[in-house]
Amino acid sequence: MADNDDCRSGPTRRDYVKFGGTVLGGGLLAGCAGGGSDATTTTSDAVSTTETDTEEATETPDTETSDGSYSVSMAPVGEVEFDAVPERALTYYPVSADAAVAFGHGDAITGIGYDKELFGNTVDYYYDALDGVEFEWEELGRVTPASNPNALDRELFYELDSDVHFLDPCLLRSPSFDWTEDEVASIAADVGPWFGNYYSRTNADPPEPCRDRYEHYTLWEYLGHIAAVFREEERYRAFRSLRDDLVARIRADLPPASERPSLAVVADTGGTFWPYDFTGDGYLWAHLRPFGMQNAFAATDAQTGSDGSYDYEAMVETAPDVVLRYWGTALGDSFRSNREEVLSNPLADEVPAFRDGRYYPSGNGMQGPIMNLFQLEMTAKQLFPERFGAWPGYGDGESYPEIPEAERLFDRERVTDIVAGEF
Numbered sequence: 001m002a003d004n005d006d007c008r009s010g011p012t013r014r015d016y017v018k019f020g021g022t023v024l025g026g027g028l029l030a031g032c033a034g035g036g037s038d039a040t041t042t043t044s045d046a047v048s049t050t051e052t053d054t055e056e057a058t059e060t061p062d063t064e065t066s067d068g069s070y071s072v073s074m075a076p077v078g079e080v081e082f083d084a085v086p087e088r089a090l091t092y093y094p095v096s097a098d099a100a101v102a103f104g105h106g107d108a109i110t111g112i113g114y115d116k117e118l119f120g121n122t123v124d125y126y127y128d129a130l131d132g133v134e135f136e137w138e139e140l141g142r143v144t145p146a147s148n149p150n151a152l153d154r155e156l157f158y159e160l161d162s163d164v165h166f167l168d169p170c171l172l173r174s175p176s177f178d179w180t181e182d183e184v185a186s187i188a189a190d191v192g193p194w195f196g197n198y199y200s201r202t203n204a205d206p207p208e209p210c211r212d213r214y215e216h217y218t219l220w221e222y223l224g225h226i227a228a229v230f231r232e233e234e235r236y237r238a239f240r241s242l243r244d245d246l247v248a249r250i251r252a253d254l255p256p257a258s259e260r261p262s263l264a265v266v267a268d269t270g271g272t273f274w275p276y277d278f279t280g281d282g283y284l285w286a287h288l289r290p291f292g293m294q295n296a297f298a299a300t301d302a303q304t305g306s307d308g309s310y311d312y313e314a315m316v317e318t319a320p321d322v323v324l325r326y327w328g329t330a331l332g333d334s335f336r337s338n339r340e341e342v343l344s345n346p347l348a349d350e351v352p353a354f355r356d357g358r359y360y361p362s363g364n365g366m367q368g369p370i371m372n373l374f375q376l377e378m379t380a381k382q383l384f385p386e387r388f389g390a391w392p393g394y395g396d397g398e399s400y401p402e403i404p405e406a407e408r409l410f411d412r413e414r415v416t417d418i419v420a421g422e423f
Contacts, residue, residue, distance in 0.1 A: 072195075074225040075215035076170050076206065080193045085231050086163035090143065092196070094122050095283075096166035098368025099223055101127075101135055102239060103232035104421055110160045111141035113167075114149040121330040121398070122364050126374040128399035130416050133370070152177055157187050164229060168196035170210040195229060197222055201365065202282035219283035223369055238418045239369040246373060246410045247290050250380050253387050254291065261321030261383060262296040263288075264353070265362065266310075268325065268338065271345060273310045276326055284365030287375035291383055296320035316350045322383060323353040328361025329378075332397040335361050358382070360391060370415060374400055377409040 071081040091097035092113035100109050112119045120137030127133045143156040172179040199206045200216045227236035265276040275297045278285045302317040304310055328335040339359055348354040360382045363375035381391040389407035
């Protein structure tokens with residue numbers, strides 16, 4: 001879209017949040033042009049147990065100065081200086097929205113990305129299981145025009161007037177959005193800085209000129225950087241401890257690798273299945289990686305279509321023991337009707353997962369602290385009901401189903417206490 005010079009005719013910022021010299025002076029924004037694929041594939045035969053399942057703790061990247069301002073460093077944005085804790089934050093992806101809520105700054109969220117209902121349901125699905133934790137998304141702004149959720153409207157960034165934008169500037173310069181250097185830099189200077197690391201979602205390569213200064217982070221490393229922006233390192237450590245305890249509990253009770261079911265993670269429409277390689281690197285799979293599962297698609301000679309999809313016959317040949325529908329938790333009744341259609345197919349009895357009713361909704365990999373806890377618990381019950389208790393079904397399809405207290409894998413009250421600032 002064309003530049004709106006009127007938006008930049010006044011002061012460059014209200015001296016609230018400003019860039020450190022590393023960002024603009026280092027030329028990052030001028031060097032992000034070009035593409036970078038992070039598409040998932042199904043070619044890997046290895047089951048990844050690295051990145052790591054324990055995710056060793058790192059020091060919070062936060063430096064304070066004598067006047068009370070502070071800076072936070074993260075690739076690719078460099079060192080970003082804040083005069084005070086941001087009171088207005090754009091959370092384009094669920095990972096930063098959930099982090100803002102978890103770290104006690106949900107009220108700071110000014111806007112979100114893409115379809116509001118889908119975004120809201122992605123995060124809200126879990127909060128109904130927590131007393132006093134809410135995500136009021138209906139009245140939030142958005143930077144994607146309603147007519148095109150895959151685009152960004154630069155003017156909306158000015159209207160929302162956020163103190164920080166949790167969005168990767170390298171992504172904006174990629175072919176996905178194709179912003180110019182001036183468009184990226186003007187928002188940073190006139191409104192508020194960028195703070196995001198999109199390509200760690202699958203450890204993909206960013207656009208070519210960004211690569212010499214890019215770094216990939218695990219989910220909890222990334223969340224630590226977001227916590228540092230809000231000066232909520234103690235809340236972060238409390239959540240991190242809760243997550244590490246949950247993963248340790250899960251891994252201590254997993255069966256040997258040879259006894260684990262084969263797993264397919266898919267999106268599907270009308271009997272056509274698009275696979276995901278959940279054994280790859282990146283925080284997109286942080287809720288699946290601790291289980292050390294085999295990708296059913298990597299162990300089969302079933303042929304894909306020209307677009308990489310599998311038909312029902314290929315699913316018969318692949319024969320997964322469990323099928324998870326990626327992002328199914330946000331689809332509500334749509335997933336439930338789709339599930340009925342899939343399980344009623346004449347070939348369903350020839351696919352072990354469908355025959356046994358083990359076709360479940362899964363979560364979204366762009367997950368923050370609270371989402372990650374629930375999605376680890378959900379996956380444990382879907383994959384190993386005999387060890388962690390059965391997944392209780394779908395309830396109303398709009399929220400996380402009720403699980404008896406004795407069968408919960410983490411303490412809900414502890415989560416609400418951390419959000420409330422009670423450590």
